[in-house]
Amino acid sequence: MKKNTLLLFFVLVGCSLCAQNKETKNADKLFESYDYVEAVDGYLNLVEKGNTDAYVAKQLGDSYYYMHNTVAAEQWYAKAIQTKQDSETYYRYAQVLKSNGKYTNSDAQMKIFSALMPDDQRAKQFNKNPNYLAELVNKEKLFVVEKISVNSQRSDFGASLYGDILYFASARNESNKIYGWNNEPFLDIYQSTYNADGSYSEPIPVNELNSRFHEGPLTMTKDGNVVYFSSESFKDKLFEKDKNHKLKLGQVNLYKSIKENDKWGVVTPLPFNSKSFSMGNPSIDADGKVLYFASNMPGSFGGTDIWKVTVNNDGTFGTPENLGNKINTAGDENFPFVTDDGILYFSSNGLMGLGSFDVFSVDLNKDEEPYNLGKPVNTEKDDFAFTFNKEKNIGFLSSNRDGVDHIYSSVPICKAQIASVVKDAKTGALLENSRVVLLDANNTVLETKLSNTNGAVFYDVECQKPYSIQVFKDGYVTKSFSIAKISEGKITIDAVIDPIEVIVTETEIILNPIYFEYNKSNITKLGATELDKLVYIMSQNDKLKIYVKAHTDSRGTDEFNLDLSERRANTTVAYIVSKGILADRITGKGFGESEFKVDCQENCTEEEHALNRRSEFMIVK
Structure with missing residues (x-):
């Protein structure tokens, strides 16, 4: 995830100041101002001059980590840990190893991290379930994931569908100034029409909301009249000065706009914005009464947490509340999205996942643990900003699985059930322990089961796909039964087979x-x-x-x-x-x-x- 400060924003740099020196001063200054592209050049220049300091290797590892170049990050973290490092370095190293598919090596680094931080929630989760990977890989597939046509060659992410309009953030505008975090143009909000045939119109910028600063993903009330979105605190002159480095340190803040005459009106900041911490990536609930967002404000458990705030009838706001340590960890939780029926989707690199950021869900109406959505929604790379439109029965996912942040559709897999009841053709008796084989349209064997005492076998299948079953039973003639495409629900097949003595x-x-x-x-x-x-x-x-x-x-x-x-x-x-x-x-x-x-x-x-x-x-x- 190319995240820009705006997206994952507020990453806690966490570098060891005691290892800085006069030689690294210029590169450190770039690093601390989030200009990771230039910082990498500065540190590499020192390496070329013979600097083999573990601090420089760690800074390169961190720079590439924040730029989400996991291959380069792995290379430099490997050099850095030859000298004892702080616990977060081992954790980040474990994360990039996992993102690169090196799970055994990743687990080895997690064991070091766990030994250093035994009380950390991430360490406890890791030690609690050493077989987490097999469980994640074997999870039931819930969605069909496909890249959609609105993507550019730059970063595109954070898509949400409201009515027939898909809104998302993009760095495609080449006329915008370049952002030093990832060497891409600043972000703007775009919109595209989602057509009835599943196609998308050419994206256009939402000019009323965009500015010369970053604008991130938006959320919209059910009536389509109010939007909340992320932008930078510089537009309100909210920043802190770092006199030592001659820097102005801004934050990501939340903003609101109300529709007037079919256009978005004046953009106003939310009252709890701050120059000391960030908040962004909002999601408003179906009633427009609760706004969810991500923030590193005081009271957070880790880097960024999921928070919520009440929206009063008069447009004022309550006091922000942290969603608690069942959802939030010592890592980062971000990109909340709440559905009409109270399902919260969010991304986390602190909960156990396949690598980097994974998408999780939790029913806010129940007291339950977050659920990892598994593949193909999640991969070894960053998977985030999952949203879902229940009326259209389609979701959207952002991921850098192909190397660049892009948007993917996520369509729920339609589930149906085939019930096969095996019977004797002569007597009508129900036949127990018959071997029933399920095959797809290509006659590939999908699953084999034995019939129960009622002669029944049940298969969970996908809708709108043809299947066939073959029934085998000693003393009976093998028989096949074709099953046309079925809709959601249950279909019962009477599998009547002939006893051999009949023929x-x-x-x-x-x-x-x-x-x-x-x-x-x-x-x-x-x-x-x-x-x-x-x-x-x-x-x-x-x-x-x-x-x-x-x-x-x-x-x-x-x-x-x-x-x-x-x-x-x-x-x-x-x-x-x-x-x-x-x-x-x-x-x-x-x-x-x-x-x-x-x-x-x-x-x-x-x-x-x-x-x-x-x-x-x-x-x-």
């Missing part, structure tokens, strides 16, 4: 008619289903040998029908052999129209023709 006599195997297309000898889908029964019977008795007799109806010449029936007999034998039955166990011959089932000659009905156009499976041995 096996002393002299032949009795199958349903195996039909062929006119003047063709290829096996049809329905024919294959019947022949699979024969395959199963032969596989259960390796001494059984079969003789296939193929017949035609009375239409066509004797010579034509004899040749046609011979070809049909050959393809039938070839199909059985292709299923693994030895060729010496099945033979076949065509009999043309020489042996009618119904001797109706030229006056046959279509049904009688079909009865004559048959294959018979005689037991030889």
Whole structure:
């Protein structure tokens, strides 16, 4: 996440002043003013001159960490820890290792951090669940995540959909001044129309809200008349002076605008803004009565916490409240978003995740622990600013999984259930311990279960996808059942299977008619289903040998029908052999129209023709 001070803002630099010296003074000044791009150049220049100080390595590690260049951060942290470091350095090193997919090495650094800070909430969580990674990777997939078309080559993030308009922050305006944190233009707020077909219009800036400073993501009341958004305290001349470094240190603050004549009116600061701490990334609840935001104000548990404040009927505000240590940690929590039904989504690098920032949810109506949304919402990289529009049933996620902050749609996976009840075709008995296999449209096996005492098997599946099930049971013929695309809910399939004794006599195997297309000898889908029964019977008795007799109806010449029936007999034998039955166990011959089932000659009905156009499976041995 390229975060700019505006986004993750208020990162606590935490450098060790005692290691600063005259040689590092210029680079330190850039670092402390958040100009990490130039600071890196300054520190690297010292390295080129032979400075191998662990302090310089740590400062480079921190600079790259804040710039979210995890590969370079890993390189310099590895050098820094050759000399004993403060606990946060080990924690950051663990984070970048995790972001780079090096989980074993990350855990090793977390153990060092935990030993140094045993009472830290992050250490306690790590020690409590050493198998956290496997649990996260195996979580049920909840959303389909796809990059959307509004993205530019610069940072785009913090998208929220209100009505048909998608609002987000972007650094795409090349005319804006360049920000030293990440060497990108300052941020502006943009909007794009979300069309009924799922496409997006070309984004345009929201000029009434944008200024020469950073503007970050916004939140809007349900009626669409009030917005709250992040910007910089410099616009209100709220800053502190650092005389030693000749710096003006601003903050990220919250601002409000009310719609007037279909345009956003005067932008006003919220009354609890401060020059001493930051607050931003707001989210207003469905009633417009509670504003959630992130801040590092006094009373925070870590770097940045999730806070809330009451919005009174007269437009005044209550006293900000911290959401507590079930949500907030000694790390950073940020980008809150509250849904209409009281689900809070937020990002954290203090709770156990896949790497860097992960998205979590918590139901504010219940006393519960935050829930990691798992993949594909979360990755080893920064995943943040998750929002959700319940009316449109679509969410939006920001992530730097591709190296740049971009916006992704997050569509909930539609859930349905297939209930299969296996029954005996002859008696109707419910068949326990039947093996039921679920397959997708490509016949890939998804899951296999045994039926319960009621003959039932239940599969949780995705909506709007076709499936099929295959049922296997000793003493019964294997059968397949196709399932068309299903809507959300439950569908029940009566899987009726034939007991072998129903179709096996002393002299032949009795199958349903195996039909062929006119003047063709290829096996049809329905024919294959019947022949699979024969395959199963032969596989259960390796001494059984079969003789296939193929017949035609009375239409066509004797010579034509004899040749046609011979070809049909050959393809039938070839199909059985292709299923693994030895060729010496099945033979076949065509009999043309020489042996009618119904001797109706030229006056046959279509049904009688079909009865004559048959294959018979005689037991030889």
